[in-house]
Amino acid sequence: MALIFVLIPLLIFTISIVYFSIQTGISPMPSSLEVKKALIPLLPQKIDGKIYELGSGWGSILVQFVNQYPKAEIVGYELSFFPWLTAWLRLKWLGGVKAQVLRKDFFSTKLENATLVFCYLYPGAMDKLKEKFENELSRGSIVVTNSFTIPGWKPLMTIAVNDLFRSKIYYYKKN
Numbered sequence: 001m002a003l004i005f006v007l008i009p010l011l012i013f014t015i016s017i018v019y020f021s022i023q024t025g026i027s028p029m030p031s032s033l034e035v036k037k038a039l040i041p042l043l044p045q046k047i048d049g050k051i052y053e054l055g056s057g058w059g060s061i062l063v064q065f066v067n068q069y070p071k072a073e074i075v076g077y078e079l080s081f082f083p084w085l086t087a088w089l090r091l092k093w094l095g096g097v098k099a100q101v102l103r104k105d106f107f108s109t110k111l112e113n114a115t116l117v118f119c120y121l122y123p124g125a126m127d128k129l130k131e132k133f134e135n136e137l138s139r140g141s142i143v144v145t146n147s148f149t150i151p152g153w154k155p156l157m158t159i160a161v162n163d164l165f166r167s168k169i170y171y172y173k174k175n
């Protein structure tokens, strides 16, 4: 009987993760620790303007951005319920930060005043984001992607990371 109280929540959790992975086209797999470490020296020391994370998963990059840029306005978008809830709780736990995670499709919102955009998505999303970035980002905005390139854009830097997937980080500046 007690097993039911474990199995039912576990089933709901699993169904939710699978449902949103199918809906968004990607699971909420987080960037590796090595990618997160490599991001710190790669990013500018100071940021004026907003930081966006498109598909913020469980919030680990958001938390890292909060620590790296405590005064910056940071916005994460995440559709998958449990990852979004976890990220939301992590930001609440930090308290008093200017970061938020919205349960919204990032394609349905404008990237206003963006200085830095980070994402770890999949090729189909990068195709659509290329157009969004070209329409909405100002010249000089930084875009950093994990594993997937922006078609037609030339990265200023490519960093190969020594993790399980030999991930690559691409660092772009909008022309």
Ligand SMILES: C[S@@+](CC[C@H](N)C(=O)[O-])C[C@H]1O[C@@H](n2cnc3c(N)ncnc32)[C@H](O)[C@@H]1O
Pocket (backbone or CB within 6 Å): 020, 021, 024, 025, 026, 027, 028, 029, 030, 031, 053, 054, 055, 056, 057, 058, 060, 061, 077, 078, 079, 080, 083, 104, 105, 106, 107, 119, 120, 121, 125, 146
């Ligand atoms: C591979 S995970 C990356 C998580 C996090 N950015 C990281 O690097 O650790 C991609 C996340 O993007 C979310 N996602 C994909 N498309 C989305 C969309 N259109 N709007 C909001 N979230 C989206 C997925 O639900 C998933 O959690």
